[in-house]
Amino acid sequence: MSKEPVAVVGIGQTKHVAARRDVSIAGLVREAARSALADAELTWADIDAVVIGKAPDFFEGVMMPELYLADALGAVGKPMLRVHTAGSVGGSTALVASNLIAGRVHGTVLTLAFEKQSESNAMWGLSLPVPFQQPLLAGAGGFFAPHVRAYMRRTGAPDTVGSLVAYKDRRNALKNPYAHLHEHDITLEKVQASPMLWDPIRYSETCPSSDGACAMVLTDRAGAARSPRPPAWMHGGAMRTEPTMFAGKDFVSPQAGKDCAADVYRQAGIADPRREIDAVEMYVPFSWYEPMWLENLGFADEGEGWKLTESGVTELDGDLPVNMSGGVLSTNPIGASGMIRFAEAALQVRGQAGEHQVDGARRALGHAYGGGSQFFSMWLVGAAPPSS
Amino acid sequence: MPAPTPLRDIAVVAFAQTDHRRTTDEFSEVEMLMPVLHEVLDRTGLRTGDIGFTCSGSSDYLAGRAFSFTMALDGVGAWPPISESHVEMDGAWALYEAWTKLLTGEADTALVYAYGKSSPGSVRDVLTRQLDPYYVAPLWPDSVALAALQAQALIDAGDTDEPALAAVAGRSRASAADNSHAQLRGSVPSGDYLVRPLRTGDCPPIGDGAAAVILAAGERARELCERPAWIRGIDHRIEAHGLGVRDLTDSPSARLAAERAGAFERPVDTAELHAPFTSQEVVLRKALRIGDEVSVNPSGGALAANPVMATGLVRIGEAAARIHRGESRRALAHATSGPCLQQNLVAVLEGDPR
Numbered sequence: 001m002s003k004e005p006v007a008v009v010g011i012g013q014t015k016h017v018a019a020r021r022d023v024s025i026a027g028l029v030r031e032a033a034r035s036a037l038a039d040a041e042l043t044w045a046d047i048d049a050v051v052i053g054k055a056p057d058f059f060e061g062v063m064m065p066e067l068y069l070a071d072a073l074g075a076v077g078k079p080m081l082r083v084h085t086a087g088s089v090g091g092s093t094a095l096v097a098s099n100l101i102a103g104r105v106h107g108t109v110l111t112l113a114f115e116k117q118s119e120s121n122a123m124w125g126l127s128l129p130v131p132f133q134q135p136l137l138a139g140a141g142g143f144f145a146p147h148v149r150a151y152m153r154r155t156g157a158p159d160t161v162g163s164l165v166a167y168k169d170r171r172n173a174l175k176n177p178y179a180h181l182h183e184h185d186i187t188l189e190k191v192q193a194s195p196m197l198w199d200p201i202r203y204s205e206t207c208p209s210s211d212g213a214c215a216m217v218l219t220d221r222a223g224a225a226r227s228p229r230p231p232a233w234m235h236g237g238a239m240r241t242e243p244t245m246f247a248g249k250d251f252v253s254p255q256a257g258k259d260c261a262a263d264v265y266r267q268a269g270i271a272d273p274r275r276e277i278d279a280v281e282m283y284v285p286f287s288w289y290e291p292m293w294l295e296n297l298g299f300a301d302e303g304e305g306w307k308l309t310e311s312g313v314t315e316l317d318g319d320l321p322v323n324m325s326g327g328v329l330s331t332n333p334i335g336a337s338g339m340i341r342f343a344e345a346a347l348q349v350r351g352q353a354g355e356h357q358v359d360g361a362r363r364a365l366g367h368a369y370g371g372g373s374q375f376f377s378m379w380l381v382g383a384a385p386p387s388s
Numbered sequence: 389m390p391a392p393t394p395l396r397d398i399a400v401v402a403f404a405q406t407d408h409r410r411t412t413d414e415f416s417e418v419e420m421l422m423p424v425l426h427e428v429l430d431r432t433g434l435r436t437g438d439i440g441f442t443c444s445g446s447s448d449y450l451a452g453r454a455f456s457f458t459m460a461l462d463g464v465g466a467w468p469p470i471s472e473s474h475v476e477m478d479g480a481w482a483l484y485e486a487w488t489k490l491l492t493g494e495a496d497t498a499l500v501y502a503y504g505k506s507s508p509g510s511v512r513d514v515l516t517r518q519l520d521p522y523y524v525a526p527l528w529p530d531s532v533a534l535a536a537l538q539a540q541a542l543i544d545a546g547d548t549d550e551p552a553l554a555a556v557a558g559r560s561r562a563s564a565a566d567n568s569h570a571q572l573r574g575s576v577p578s579g580d581y582l583v584r585p586l587r588t589g590d591c592p593p594i595g596d597g598a599a600a601v602i603l604a605a606g607e608r609a610r611e612l613c614e615r616p617a618w619i620r621g622i623d624h625r626i627e628a629h630g631l632g633v634r635d636l637t638d639s640p641s642a643r644l645a646a647e648r649a650g651a652f653e654r655p656v657d658t659a660e661l662h663a664p665f666t667s668q669e670v671v672l673r674k675a676l677r678i679g680d681e682v683s684v685n686p687s688g689g690a691l692a693a694n695p696v697m698a699t700g701l702v703r704i705g706e707a708a709a710r711i712h713r714g715e716s717r718r719a720l721a722h723a724t725s726g727p728c729l730q731q732n733l734v735a736v737l738e739g740d741p742r
Contacts, residue, residue: 003492024522056454057476062525063449063517064476067726070626077644080626080731081485084448084476086455092473096485103491104395125454241442241472243461256469263471371458375472 003102005386007224007231008346010040010217016180016331019118020211025060026072029114032213033073036110040217041228044074047217048106053083053093053113054335055370060119073112085239087283087370089113090214090338091377095237097218098379107220114213115333122209122334141206141286143372145198147251148288152200154252155291157306159200162287163191164309166205166329169284172316173326175355180210180331205287205329212333214340224385232346235363235386236267237379244372251373257296260376264365265298268380269387273298273365277380279321279348279358281341282367285328290314294322297367297378316356324348324356338368342379349383395491399609399616400737401602402431403705403712408571408597408693411507417451421503421598422463428499428600432612436465439602440495442472443486445479445502446697449514460503471495478502479599479701480624480662480723480733486603487622496608503598504697511594511696519727520629531727532591532665536583538636538728539667543585545637548670550585554578556666557589557691564688571595571693592664597695599702617708617719617737621649624723624733631728639675642722642732646676649734651720656736658683658710658719660703664690668729672722676734686710700724704735711739 012035014020020028029052037043050073052066062068066082073080085092090113097111123139151157167188173179194204224231240260242249261273270276282297284290291305299320300308308314314322323329325344328337345366347353353361363382369375404427412420429435442464446457457474466472473489475481479502486498506514512530519525542548557578564570571593579588602612609616625641625648628634646652659682663669669684678684685691687706690699700723707721718738725731 003494056448057517058448058454060521061517062521063447063514064725065518065521067518067626067730068520068629070730071628071630075626076628077625077641079624081481082476083473083485084457085472085474086458096473096488099485099488099492103488105488105491239471239473240469241461241466242469243466244458246467254469259469371455374458374461 004104004220006098006101006234007219008216008381009219009224009227009231010036010042011343011347012036012039012215013178013340013343014212015178016210016212016333018208018210020116025065025116026069028116028211029069029112029213030072032215033110033112036215036217039229042217046108047074047110049079049100049109050075051081051083051093051097051109051111053089054115055086055089056125058120058125059122060116073110085370085375087334088338088368088375088377089370090336090340091342091366091368092239094216094339094342095239095377095379098234098237101218101220108223109218110215111218112213112215113336113339115335116211117209117333118211141198141201144286145201147373148200148286151252151288151292155303155306157291161291161306161309162200162205163188165284165287165290166191168315169323169327169329172324172356173330176325179326180208201286207285207328207332210331210333212331212336214336214343216343229352230350230383232349232381233385235380235382236264238263239377242374244374252292253296254373256374257369257376260378261297264378264380274320277363277365278361279324279364280367281323281325281344281364283328283338283341283369284323285332287329290322293367321358324353324358338377341368342366346381349381396605397618398487398490398603398605399613399618400704400708401604401609401613401616402428403601403709404428404431405569405599405702405705406597407569408595408695410571410595412505412596417456417503417505418459418463420596421460421501424598424600425463425501428602432602434497434602439497439499440471441486441489441498442470443474443482443498443500445475445477445482445701446504447476449517450504450506450696452508478723478725479698480704483601483701483704484622484624484733487619490603490605496605498603499600500603500701501598501600502698502701504695505596506594506696507596532586533583534727535665535667536586539585539665541636542667542670547637548667553590553666556669560685560689560691563686564692567687567692569693570688573692586665590666592690592694595693595695597693597698599698599705601701601705613712615712615714615739617711617739620736620738622735623648624731626731629730636728637671639671639729639732642672642675642729642734645732645734649736651734651736652677654718656682656718656720658686658707658716660687660689660707660719660721661685662690662700662703662723664694666691671729676720700733707737711737
């Protein structure tokens with residue numbers, strides 16, 4: 001008994017924007033799905049099952065919207081699964097879909113994640129009411145800012161590192177036609193002069209609120225052989241979870257993130273991620289999470305992540321490019337953000353990333369996290385099929 | 389098309405559930421869930437750290453807060469970190485996801501759980517939020533009204549009548565007399581019309597509850613359970629959302645799922661059907677070709693206890709428990725989601741041949 005290899009043969013995204021008032025929720029997801037099918041040169045009839053993910057239903061005000069979306073996604077008469085693992089959901093959704101192929105349940109699966117945040121106010125949607133949580137926080141930034149401060153204190157990183165990440169990601173986004181924010185006049189000075197929202201996180205160091213969807217067509221070996229364009233092969237994938245809060249939790253570098261990365265590297269046969277991985281799309285909703293995740297994912301030793309950022313290693317033309325697409329800092333339809341990371345990693349190893357392509361990218365990591373730094377999902381994709 | 393043979397033999401090896409109750413004001417979701425998780429682990433002697441994969445099903449809309457499932461992790465004890473996932477669906481689909489995970493060989497055991505508290509709000513109104521948000525939800529047609537449309541369509545088609553529906557209700561609650569977990573047990577009056585032609589007796593009780601199941605693969609299943617309930621096949625299918633384009637007297641998605649799960653290859657002796665309304669049992673019996681010789685809902689079914697988001701998982705658990713106890717050789721378990729049986733899952737469970 002061995003797992004069936006999984007290949008990505010189709011990728012589609014909407015142009016992410018603050019508000020897609022021209023389409024319904026169904027119209028939005030269908031746009032991404034059709035674009036993924038077109039990329040794979042397949043039709044709805046070639047799809048065996050649909051796996052869809054999004055973050056809380058309150059964001060659109062529709063309970064279990066997959067029921068209503070069955071028609072728009074060509075799922076009638078097919079299996080349809082709906083995943084929800086908080087901010088990591090876009091990644092988790094792709095992994096659930098990949099299991100259907102790896103376990104030889106289906107041959108070709110459409111997986112999709114979306115958020116239409118203009119239907120509500122995400123910041124207050126994420127601020128839980130009494131009695132679930134003490135009324136001290138305003139949005140995710142209020143939750144994560146103390147952990148960023150803890151990172152700065154622990155590592156002695158200079159105050160400017162966060163702004164360097166934001167400046168890089170917003171410039172990368174200019175090379176990605178699907179990115180939400182296209183700030184053509186961005187300068188480092190502007191980032192550093194933007195208003196302080198949640199100390200030390202400034203306005204330009206936070207993610208936008210976007211409407212958008214991302215879809216992928218996953219298939220087995222036979223499907224990959226028919227693919228009109230080079231497939232991206234899955235070399236490893238994993239999810240890890242730990243509780244939101246408990247005595248001894250390390251919010252700066254959660255154990256679940258370390259364990260998840262270790263599992264993926266083991267599956268992919270990666271001994272030294274810094275040397276063996278060519279590009280990374282990681283979930284950085286607030287600028288400082290780039291150096292924090294660089295350490296958590298094993299790309300830098302503890303306390304050293306900010307040095308990679310500061311020295312330009314993570315720039316598009318650096319030694320380890322991070323968030324070539326502009327990342328979550330430039331595009332954030334929350335439920336889709338994880339899948340966009342996974343899809344952008346796949347685009348890189350397929351050589352299809354256009355202007356933000358990393359030359360010769362053979363292996364790329366897609367990373368997502370969610371909840372109170374507690375849900376992690378990652379995959380590693382390669383240009384070559386897995387060896388085992 | 390013949391049903392595909394699963395890559396690996398996977399069985400339900402343990403099942404536990406709460407006593408389902410009208411209200412559980414004194415408990416949070418995690419407090420309601422925790423005893424069930426302990427009980428299901430105790431049955432196998434496993435501890436949280438022994439479990440290869442954990443998957444749950446629940447709904448933020450029932451809980452009234454975003455990310456409600458994160459609280460439940462405190463009941464699981466997710467430390468050291470665990471391999472875990474969640475579906476915003478009935479727990480039966482969480483079981484399906486766990487089954488696929490075990491098929492890949494990445495895990496040999498899985499903990500599956502689901503919970504729902506309907507008591508804090510008006511579940512009839514809450515469920516209207518699952519309808520097409522542009523054309524249907526603004527009209528607030530509630531779950532009972534939509535089920536009544538389906539029941540009337542069945543009566544108009546000559547598939548059933550009100551006395552036959554009352555008989556389904558009577559049989560279900562009489563069976564539940566032997567089920568200490570059920571909320572409605574024994575003789576329950578037919579009552580007044582809630583939405584014609586459905587009377588209160590045709591509708592499920594509103595209540596709170598949780599359920600948990602442990603899955604194991606191959607030899608591991610035999611080590612953990614004397615008589616594992618092997619999943620011979622499991623499949624689920626969805627139909628169009630628009631009620632106007634569906635024949636409400638039939639369930640092609642349930643039939644197709646049953647076919648793909650191999651349900652029609654040999655007769656079953658037991659069927660646990662997720663039919664919250666009496667009329668939906670009529671639809672499912674027809675679609676799933678269940679004859680009078682089959683013991684249907686010996687637990688009392690959803691008409692005796694309906695902890696929304698867990699009711700489908702309870703069906704699989706009840707069917708498996710009958711196999712564990714040697715009361716069934718081959719059982720069909722069914723779960724549903726969406727208005728008027730829009731989405732359906734069928735699992736076929738078998739004991740080892742004796």
